[in-house]
Amino acid sequence: MAAQFAFGEEDLLRRxxxxxxxxxxxxxxxxxxxxxxxxxxxFIDQRPPGLLFGKDDLFSPRLxxxxxxxxGSQFYSLVQFRADRGFDPGSKPDGDARFDEYLLRWTPxxxxxxxxxxxxFATVFGKWVQRHDSWQNPFITAPLAYENVTVITDQAxxxxxxxxxxxxxxxxxxxxxxxxxxxxAYTSGASVFGQLGKFDYAFxxxxxxxxxxxxxxxAQDNGWENPTVxxxxxxxxxAAWNYGVSASHGSYLLPAAEATxxxxxxxxxxxxxxxxxxxxxxxxxxxxxxxxxxxxxxxPRVGNADTFTYFVEAKYKLTPNLFAAIRWNQQLFDTVPDGxxxxxxxxxxxxxxxxxxxxxxxxxLQGKVQYSLSHENGPIQQGEQLLAAQLTVKF
Amino acid sequence: MHMPxxxxxxALLLGTLTVAAQGTASAEGTVTxxxxxxxxxxxxxxxxxxxxxAAPEPxxxxxxxxxxxxxxxDKPATxxxxxxxxxxxxxxxLIAVRKGxxxxxxxxxxxxxxxxxxxxxxxxxxxxxxxxEKPPAVTxxxxxxxxxxxxxxxxxxxxxxVLDTPYFVKTDTNGxxxxxxxxxxxxxxxxxxxDKISYEQPVDLKPxxxxxxxxxxx
Numbered sequence: 001m002a003a004q005f006a007f008g009e010e011d012l013l014r015r016x017x018x019x020x021x022x023x024x025x026x027x028x029x030x031x032x033x034x035x036x037x038x039x040x041x042x043f044i045d046q047r048p049p050g051l052l053f054g055k056d057d058l059f060s061p062r063l064x065x066x067x068x069x070x071x072g073s074q075f076y077s078l079v080q081f082r083a084d085r086g087f088d089p090g091s092k093p094d095g096d097a098r099f100d101e102y103l104l105r106w107t108p109x110x111x112x113x114x115x116x117x118x119x120x121f122a123t124v125f126g127k128w129v130q131r132h133d134s135w136q137n138p139f140i141t142a143p144l145a146y147e148n149v150t151v152i153t154d155q156a157x158x159x160x161x162x163x164x165x166x167x168x169x170x171x172x173x174x175x176x177x178x179x180x181x182x183x184x185a186y187t188s189g190a191s192v193f194g195q196l197g198k199f200d201y202a203f204x205x206x207x208x209x210x211x212x213x214x215x216x217x218x219a220q221d222n223g224w225e226n227p228t229v230x231x232x233x234x235x236x237x238x239a240a241w242n243y244g245v246s247a248s249h250g251s252y253l254l255p256a257a258e259a260t261x262x263x264x265x266x267x268x269x270x271x272x273x274x275x276x277x278x279x280x281x282x283x284x285x286x287x288x289x290x291x292x293x294x295x296x297x298x299x300p301r302v303g304n305a306d307t308f309t310y311f312v313e314a315k316y317k318l319t320p321n322l323f324a325a326i327r328w329n330q331q332l333f334d335t336v337p338d339g340x341x342x343x344x345x346x347x348x349x350x351x352x353x354x355x356x357x358x359x360x361x362x363x364x365l366q367g368k369v370q371y372s373l374s375h376e377n378g379p380i381q382q383g384e385q386l387l388a389a390q391l392t393v394k395f
Numbered sequence: 396m397h398m399p400x401x402x403x404x405x406a407l408l409l410g411t412l413t414v415a416a417q418g419t420a421s422a423e424g425t426v427t428x429x430x431x432x433x434x435x436x437x438x439x440x441x442x443x444x445x446x447x448x449a450a451p452e453p454x455x456x457x458x459x460x461x462x463x464x465x466x467x468x469d470k471p472a473t474x475x476x477x478x479x480x481x482x483x484x485x486x487x488x489l490i491a492v493r494k495g496x497x498x499x500x501x502x503x504x505x506x507x508x509x510x511x512x513x514x515x516x517x518x519x520x521x522x523x524x525x526x527x528e529k530p531p532a533v534t535x536x537x538x539x540x541x542x543x544x545x546x547x548x549x550x551x552x553x554x555x556x557v558l559d560t561p562y563f564v565k566t567d568t569n570g571x572x573x574x575x576x577x578x579x580x581x582x583x584x585x586x587x588x589x590d591k592i593s594y595e596q597p598v599d600l601k602p603x604x605x606x607x608x609x610x611x612x613x
Contacts, residue, residue: 076439078438238525239526240507282507282523283522283525285520287523317522320512362513363513363544
């Protein structure tokens with residue numbers, strides 16, 4: 001009689017990958033659980049840069065679980081759960097577990113011309129979000145624009161320009177300061193997006209600004225009294241090229257800042273306005289991305305604090321398993337009145353070059369190492385040299 | 396050459412062909428195929444991710460004769476086979492080729508595709524390629540099962556079964572197969588459905604006869 005035999009290898013992770021899904025007999029309902037296990041280490045010559053918390057070298061494990069569910073062809077939901085040492089490495093060293101994303105989407109037409117989505121999910125601003133998970137990001141850290149902490153704070157208004165400018169001379173206070181965009185900015189709200197021919201569009205109405213910190217992203221912590229609206233319009237002339245423009249506008253101050261504002265002003269009086277552009281190109285083993293953005297923070301008792309930041313990133317596959325990546329980042333800061341009749345740059349200009357090598361052992365296991373060199377135009381440095389390593393298991 | 400010599404040569408050739416025809420055997424039958432699972436849907440988690448999904452190919456199987464010597468006039472594979480990527484599916488999703496066969500992977504969609512495999516029998520990555528460019532190709536020079544993937548569309552799955560025998564065929568979608576030109580003798584006939592399921596049956600091939608072999612499934 002017939003005998004079964006194994007032709008080829010069957011590894012545990014592939015079986016796990018295939019088995020973590022349920023589908024109704026005719027496929028109307030399909031739910032799939034997938035995940036990433038990241039083990040990261042950061043070795044820093046000085047205090048940690050960007051959105052790395054803590055004071056020293058850092059070990060940061062993370063479990064991310066994704067539940068993708070389809071109901072028919074029109075409804076989709078995503079839940080992303082994470083257990084780690086904080087949304088940003090080291091921000092909760094004793095451990096943390098969260099639902100970082102949860103959304104429900106309705107797609108009435110199969111061609112994707114319209115999608116309506118509500119929940120807590122990544123911002124539509126910019127292009128980096130689409131490749132921000134550890135498996136797809138060629139680097140371990142985010143681009144400078146998405147993680148460089150500036151002296152802008154969301155928790156209190158400065159008493160005077162001198163106080164605001166004085167922050168430049170101390171190390172980053174990451175618990176109260178903000179970058180231009182805080183990582184993927186999983187804020188809460190609703191969005192509409194879709195494709196019309198070679199164009200795609202996205203518009204979102206969210207509860208917090210794109211610079212807001214993770215503790216402000218949940219609707220129960222921060223409602224929609226001072227919303228942020230963001231949009232992106234992009235054109236794909238052919239498969240190799242894509243370019244887009246993004247904009248975001250909304251209040252960035254948290255309720256805690258209310259009491260510190262000048263009389264007669266509210267949180268809605270002070271907004272973050274950001275305009276960005278992105279360009280990507282890929283062909284054969286090459287992938288290149290670039291983004292540039294201008295952000296304006298209206299700072300109480302100071303005025304408009306403007307900054308320009310950009311990055312250009314390239315990845316090349318050297319072999320089927322090995323890839324290399326390099327990224328040039330820069331952020332420049334404009335001047336604000338110093339309260340004494342002059343004007344000064346409101347933060348230190350910074351450049352950073354990131355390099356990375358990655359090795360895909362299998363479809364389920366990837367290792368990366370990153371070396372970054374950065375320099376701020378001032379006496380305080382936030383980790384001029386960073387060496388990071390990351391091992392990712394995907395299932 | 397004199398006419399008698401030509402006549403003798405023709406007679407010899409005819410005789411050889413007749414003997415050869417009488418000496419080959421055939422095998423036919425049915426492989427019980429698994430039910431087609433419902434179409435997997437690609438998860439598009441973030442805005443700006445393009446593409447409409449086509450229906451996947453129904454299940455089929457590869458049937459091949461194991462242990463049989465190749466024919467005396469056997470030549471290395473020189474043919475070219477195509478596996479197209481269209482509607483975010485590999486088509487065909489399963490192919491069987493002889494060792495040494497070159498397989499081209501044209502892109503039939505208006506967006507990028509990629510083909511890669513980390514299988515032991517062939518490890519490659521063709522990068523990202525467009526619809527209108529010359530299709531990238533891979534020569535499969537080691538027998539084994541090569542699993543195909545697209546790094547851009549993770550749900551895409553394809554399989555190349557690379558065989559070291561000329562005696563193989565792919566079933567139709569009903570599981571029906573017919574192998575011809577087989578050598579006489581006692582061999583094993585195998586049916587490969589996927590990584591988890593394959594069957595074997597002993598087969599006694601007689602010259603000029605067709606053996607009936609069914610693979611009823613588990």
